[in-house]
Amino acid sequence: MYKQGKYQIVSKKNPAKGIFDIEILCPEIAALAEAGQFAQVAAEGFFLRRPISICDIDKDKGTIRLVFEIRGKGTEKLADLCCGQLIDIIAPLGKGFKVMEGRKVICVGGGIGVPPMVGVAKAYGENAVAISGFRNMAAVILQEDFEAAGAKTILCTDDGSAGRKGFVTEALEEQIAAEKPDLVVACGPMVMLKRVADIAEKHGIECQVSLEQRMACGVGACLVCACRTVKNGAEIHSHVCKDGPVFDSKEVVFE
Amino acid sequence: MNRLNVNFCGVDFKNPIVPASGTYGYGREYECLYPLSKLGGISVKGTTLHRREGNPAPRVAETPAGMLNSVGLQNGGVDKFLSYELPNLVTKDTRIIANIAGSTVEECGELAAKLRGSAVDMIELNISCPNVKQGGAAFGTDCAIAGQVTKIVKDNSDKPVMVKLSPNVTSIVDIAKSVEANGADAVSLINTLLGMRIDIKTGRPILKNNVGGLSGPAVFPVAVRMVWQVANAVNIPVCGMGGVSTWEDAVEIMMAGASLVQVGAAIFNDPFAPVKIVDGLQKYCEDNGINNISEIVGTVKPW
Numbered sequence: 001m002y003k004q005g006k007y008q009i010v011s012k013k014n015p016a017k018g019i020f021d022i023e024i025l026c027p028e029i030a031a032l033a034e035a036g037q038f039a040q041v042a043a044e045g046f047f048l049r050r051p052i053s054i055c056d057i058d059k060d061k062g063t064i065r066l067v068f069e070i071r072g073k074g075t076e077k078l079a080d081l082c083c084g085q086l087i088d089i090i091a092p093l094g095k096g097f098k099v100m101e102g103r104k105v106i107c108v109g110g111g112i113g114v115p116p117m118v119g120v121a122k123a124y125g126e127n128a129v130a131i132s133g134f135r136n137m138a139a140v141i142l143q144e145d146f147e148a149a150g151a152k153t154i155l156c157t158d159d160g161s162a163g164r165k166g167f168v169t170e171a172l173e174e175q176i177a178a179e180k181p182d183l184v185v186a187c188g189p190m191v192m193l194k195r196v197a198d199i200a201e202k203h204g205i206e207c208q209v210s211l212e213q214r215m216a217c218g219v220g221a222c223l224v225c226a227c228r229t230v231k232n233g234a235e236i237h238s239h240v241c242k243d244g245p246v247f248d249s250k251e252v253v254f255e
Numbered sequence: 256m257n258r259l260n261v262n263f264c265g266v267d268f269k270n271p272i273v274p275a276s277g278t279y280g281y282g283r284e285y286e287c288l289y290p291l292s293k294l295g296g297i298s299v300k301g302t303t304l305h306r307r308e309g310n311p312a313p314r315v316a317e318t319p320a321g322m323l324n325s326v327g328l329q330n331g332g333v334d335k336f337l338s339y340e341l342p343n344l345v346t347k348d349t350r351i352i353a354n355i356a357g358s359t360v361e362e363c364g365e366l367a368a369k370l371r372g373s374a375v376d377m378i379e380l381n382i383s384c385p386n387v388k389q390g391g392a393a394f395g396t397d398c399a400i401a402g403q404v405t406k407i408v409k410d411n412s413d414k415p416v417m418v419k420l421s422p423n424v425t426s427i428v429d430i431a432k433s434v435e436a437n438g439a440d441a442v443s444l445i446n447t448l449l450g451m452r453i454d455i456k457t458g459r460p461i462l463k464n465n466v467g468g469l470s471g472p473a474v475f476p477v478a479v480r481m482v483w484q485v486a487n488a489v490n491i492p493v494c495g496m497g498g499v500s501t502w503e504d505a506v507e508i509m510m511a512g513a514s515l516v517q518v519g520a521a522i523f524n525d526p527f528a529p530v531k532i533v534d535g536l537q538k539y540c541e542d543n544g545i546n547n548i549s550e551i552v553g554t555v556k557p558w
Contacts, residue, residue, distance in 0.1 A: 001287050004526055047471055047524060048317045074317075090526065214313045214461075216322060216523040221280035223300075223329050224315035237308045237329055242284070 002093055002219065003029050006086040010063060015141045018070045019112070020079045021055070022087070027062030029091045035119030036096030036185075036210060036246045039066060040218035042088035043074040050074050051215045053187070053245070054092060055115035056122065056145065064091070067115035067141065093218050094245050097208055099123040103182035106131065106175055107151070108168050108196050110188025114142055116210055120185050121151040129154065129181070131171045133188070137162035169195045176203050183208065185246075190255060197249035207249035213240040228253035258540040259533065259548050261295070263492055263515045264415035264440040266376050268295035268350050271548060272505065272533050275496050275519035276301050276354035276379060276419075277326065281340040282347065285526055293530045296350030298517060299340065301381050303355075304362050304369075306332040310386060316452045316461035321471025321498070322520060323450050325464035327386040328356055333369050345374045354419070355408075356381040358389035360400070364407035371413050378414045380405065380439075383421030383446035385468045395421035395446070401430050402437040409438040417441035417494060422474075422481055423449050431485045443494035443517065444485060445478045470520040474498045479511045486512020486553055500528060502535025512553040 007026040015021050029039075033054055040049035056065040070076050081087055097120045106129045109117040114132045121128040128151035134140050136159045146153040154171050155163025164171065169192070172184070180203065186196040187210035200207035213225040220242025229238040229251045238244065238251075259270035274282075276298040282291045291297065309329025316323045331339070336353070344351050353375040357363035367378060382401055384391035394404050401418070409416050418434040420427055422445040431442050447468025452461045460466070478497025486493045495513025499505055500521035508516055521528040540548055 004288065042524065046317065047319075047321055047520075048315070049524065214315045216315050216324070216520075217278070217284070217526075218523075219284040219526070221284040222278055222315075222324070222523060223280075223309065223326050224312070224324055226309060226312040226314055226326075226329070228311075237312075 001032055002090055003032070004090040006088045009081055009083050009085055009087055012081070012083045016139050019067065019141055021065060021067045022081070023063050023065045024087055024089065025063050026089070026091070029089070030057055030059050030062045030064050033057045033064055033092035034096035035099065035123050036116055037092035037094050038245060039064070039089045039091035040093060040215070041066070041078060043077040045077060046074045048216055049090065049218060050078065051218055051241070053116040053210065054119060056118045069112045090218055094241055095243070097185050097246050098183060100182060103127060104179070105129070105183045105185060106172060106181045108172055108184065108186040108188070109133070110168055110192045111135070111139070113186070113188030113210070116187050117185070118142055118145045118149070121146050122149040125150040128152070129175055131156065131168045131175065133157070133168035134162070135159070168192065169199060172196060172199055176205070181205060186210070194254040197252070197254070200249060208246050209249045209252060210245045211240050211247060211252065212245070215241050217241070256546060258546060259536055261514060261549050263494070264377065264417065266350060266415060268515065270295040270533050270536065271509070271515050272529050272536070273298055273352065273515060273517045274522060274529050275517035276381065278519040278522050281344060283343070288526055289530050292348035293533060294349045295515070296352055296376065297344065298352040298354050298379055299336070299344070300330050301328045301354045301356045301384065302330055302333050302336045302366070303328055304333055304357065304366055306330070306335070311463040313461060313463055314467070316467065318450070318452065318469060318471070318473060321469055321473035323452060323462060323467035323469050324447070325386045325462045325467035327464065328384055333366055337369065337373060341374055350376045352377045352379050352417070354379040354381050356384055356387070356390060358387070360404050360407055362390070363404050364411045367408040367411040371411070375414060378408065378412055378416045379443055380408050380416055380418045383419050385421070385423065385447060385449045385466070386464060392421045392423060395430065396424050398429050398433040402433040405434040405437040405439050415440040417443050419446055420444040421446050422477060427481050428484050428488045431489050435489045435491050439491060441492045441494060442485060442489065443496060445474065445481050445497040448474055448477065470498065472498045472500055475504060479508055482508055482513050483511040483555065499532070502532045502539060505532050505536060506539060506551065509548065509551050510553070510555045514549060514552045
């Protein structure tokens with residue numbers, strides 16, 4: 001179940017260079033949305049919509065937040081939209097992350113893969129540990145959101161200019177050693193996802209990863225956003241928009 | 256007064272607007288937005304004899320006013336279509352066009368035979384997919400083979416057969432004439448135009464298949480021209496498609512000679528596009544005193 005419509009942008013921030021954080025008033029979409037789902041966003045003058053993960057959902061206010069990076073001319077156009085203007089979205093789309101009451105989760109986000117982790121961390125609150133990785137201090141976003149969600153918040157940067165120096169995978173190993181969670185969820189570059197999935201498997205922990213692929217329809221009709229997965233022992237092409245974007249890491253064939 | 260109903264090869268469509276094969280699955284993904292009964296029909300995802308996984312991703316690249324795709328006919332196979340998709344579709348009060356694609360001439364006949372006696376209203380024989388190695392456009396770019404495939408499907412079918420033509424040919428009129436001579440009840444055109452895009456940072460094509468089919472508003476003028484040429488050369492009805500995005504586009508391609516219209520890539524931008532076009536055509540007829548939309552088919556007055 002999803003909706004398509006033009007909805008008002010009620011706040012817009014620019015938390016880091018090239019990163020935009022917009023809040024959209026869309027009560028019927030907010031009511032349906034779950035952490036890990038995404039929106040297909042129309043960029044004026046461009047033929048295809050841009051898939052952007054939902055960062056946060058406020059069902060009381062009837063809003064969703066989209067945090068995106070300028071990747072090309074289409075997302076540049078989206079970044080031009082101002083507070084008060086309308087944005088054309090189709091949402092919520094795809095399958096989100098598992099939320100298990102009273103269970104513990106570690107959320108691992110890398111770069112622009114960090115935003116969808118906010119929604120998961122919020123759903124788990126104090127039972128969540130949020131590990132985020134960025135290139136450097138200037139790129140850091142959303143740490144205050146994880147703290148506000150009640151999650152234990154661990155920041156890593158490649159150069160050590162903020163938080164601890166090193167990769168999210170090192171922090172993940174330490175965190176698992178300290179307290180084994182029931183679930184690990186991750187979004188970020190494919191190499192990071194593979195490492196996270198390997199670590200989770202080594203410790204026998206369930207792991208879900210959120211994948212990315214070029215899309216067209218966003219709803220499962222056109223079949224362009226194929227990803228290689230294993231179902232019942234056979235390798236098949238699943239589709240990121242409908243079967244995902246969140247997959248059980250054991251199903252994903254990492255390149 | 257029903258101003259939009261059209262008879263196409265003996266099949267009654269409540270309106271001439273049909274989502275194009277490959278852009279609409281089997282309708283399931285759009286039912287939460289509007290009832291499928293608003294559509295004249297649905298041309299379902301290209302169906303092959305056996306399940307196909309399609310080409311590796313990326314399978315899509317954006318272009319000015321359009322897109323390239325290289326899906327490669329991923330589908331569950333004809334048996335799954337018959338057992339799982341068709342029983343659902345027949346409850347939707349819309350016409351069902353089964354789009355079939357074989358990798359050999361014999362396979363095309365076998366597919367048609369499988370659909371005998373089924374609830375499918377019409378067959379669209381795809382001889383124009385640019386993204387498969389066997390069959391596809393290899394059938395649609397050769398007059399003799401195009402005719403041969405048409406004949407075997409006609410011989411094995413109890414449905415009207417519409418042949419979907421490739422624009423990637425020297426003369427689409429010659430291909431259309433060949434399929435007509437071999438018994439085609441209608442032709443549909445155009446399938447996508449073969450194209451390519453390269454990421455200049457990596458020097459790699461964006462599509463993993465290197466090349467793919469161009470669709471969207473960018474191809475619309477090519478579609479109008481080809482529909483016009485074919486409609487003037489054959490005596491069977493023409494289903495027009497290729498970049499149709501608005502009701503004005505639908506009127507234009509009908510004036511060129513199309514009596515049925517398929518809407519494809521426009522759906523990705525606006526999933527409501529087909530129903531908006533239906534509503535627009537209704538108003539167009541009312542505003543212009545047109546009793547039935549068929550009256551405008553082929554009415555272009557060339558200079």
